[in-house]
Amino acid sequence: MKKLHVLFLFIMMVAVTVVSCDDEPLEGVFSVTGDGSDPSEPDPDSETCQLAFDTFVAAQAAFSSATEANYSQACGAYATAIQATIQLCGDASGTLQATLTSLGDCSTPDPCFQAEINANAALGALNNASSDNEEQLCLAYSAALEAQIEACGDASGNIQATIDALNCGGDCAAAQVATSEAREIFNAVDPLDEDAYTAACADYSMALQTQIAACGDADGSLNAIVLDLGDCSPPEQDGPVQVTIGDVFTNFNTATVSISGSLLSVIATDIDTGDTFTFDIVLQQTGDNVMQNTTLTVGGVVHTASIEATTPFVNNITANDDTTIVGTFSGTFTNPDNEEVLTAGGVINIVY
Structure with a gap:
């Protein structure tokens, strides 16, 4: 009856976490024999005691996972199972009765108490583990403790220390x-350090894939991270000119500024596509529509800013000195065939 003795040990552990309430224990006559009579003396080694324990364990599992909707029913069944176990197996230490008392009248759900019961059940299972299921039961106990922290808090930190x-x-x-270690390194790496970023990302992705192989990924959350990491290319940094062309966001990664007297000539380039955005501006000039000779080259076709279109090209420059050009722009460009291309949300932030 080793299993039975382990279960008794488990019940004693439950009692450590039970907080007694002022409610009276459930009262009544619980018939536990076929003819309706009570056993004269509890026998922990009897088959009827073992059956009571099996029922107790099942009722306990149902109670620990009960929802608000079925709490009263699950609690009542658990109380009945405890009472039957007391009558058939005995309760010399009073721990079963203490648990029964803590259930009260089963009218008010207590998520914390349920979490404590579940954690102690998981510990009892772990203490009775075999070499084949020890890891699985250990992880289940860890998860149950985390759920207990969520339901009850952990002001002393003892539960987390156990985990x-x-x-x-x-x-x-x-x-x-x-x-976990690979994630910490990846989160700490500077995205501007492309080599370090790529290496940390690759290590994190490989660690995730190894975890999926070892532990599974029932909800797909780990694989989603792997897909999001992709080929671990460093994230593209904001370029000095950004704009949405039609419905496509374009990041002009680089910008060069040529100076001729007081005239600045700017060429911003998307290094991935070769598309360009160019304009001239007089040094120190700011305000509305001060950009000149503004063009947009997309796919090798040059488009010219149009101030006569239904949505005319407009711009506003807020800073323009010998180191910085800052402003916004939007509106219509036309190609040599007079076809219109609409831009929106253009941002200029050039430091040279």
């Missing part, structure tokens, strides 16, 4: 640790 001290072992646990 941190767990050594579930196995490939899955090792993979989870490796993923």
Whole structure:
């Protein structure tokens, strides 16, 4: 009856976390034998006691996961199972009765108490684990403790300390640790350091894939991160000129400024496509529509800013000195065939 003795040990552990309420324990006569009579003396080694424990464990699992809608029913079944276990197996320490008392009248759900019950059930299962299921039960206990923190809080930090001290072992646990470490390194890397970013991203992606292989990915959340990381190319940095052309956002990565007397000539280039945005402006001149000779080259076709279109090209320059040009623009450009291309949300932030 090793299993039975472990279950008794589990019940004692439950009592440690039970907070007694002022409610009276459920009262009534619970028939536990076929003819309706009570057993004269509890026998922990009897088959009827073992059956009571099996019912107790099942009722406990249902209670710990009960929702608000079925709480009263699950609580009542759990109370009945506890009472039957007391009558058939005994309760010399009073721990079962303490749990029964804490249930009160089963009218008010107590998520914290349910989480405590679930965590202790998971610990009881772990203490009775075999080599085949020890890792799985260890991880289940860790998850139950995390749920207990969410439901009850952990002001003392003792629950988190228990989680941190767990050594579930196995490939899955090792993979989870490796993923956590790789994630911390990746989150700390400077995206502007392209080599470091690519290396950290690749390590993180590989750790995630190893965790998926070792632990599974039931909700697909880990694979979603892998897909988001993609080929680990560094994220494109904001260019000195950005604008939406039609419905396509374009980032002009670089800009050069040529100076001839007081006239500045700007060429902004999208290095991925070769498209360009160009304009001239007089040094120190700011305000509305001060940009001159503005063109947009897309796919090798030059488009000229149009001030006569239904949506005319407009611009506003707020800073223009010997180091910086800052402003906004939007509106229509036309190609040699007089076809219109609309731009929106143009931003200029050039430092030279």
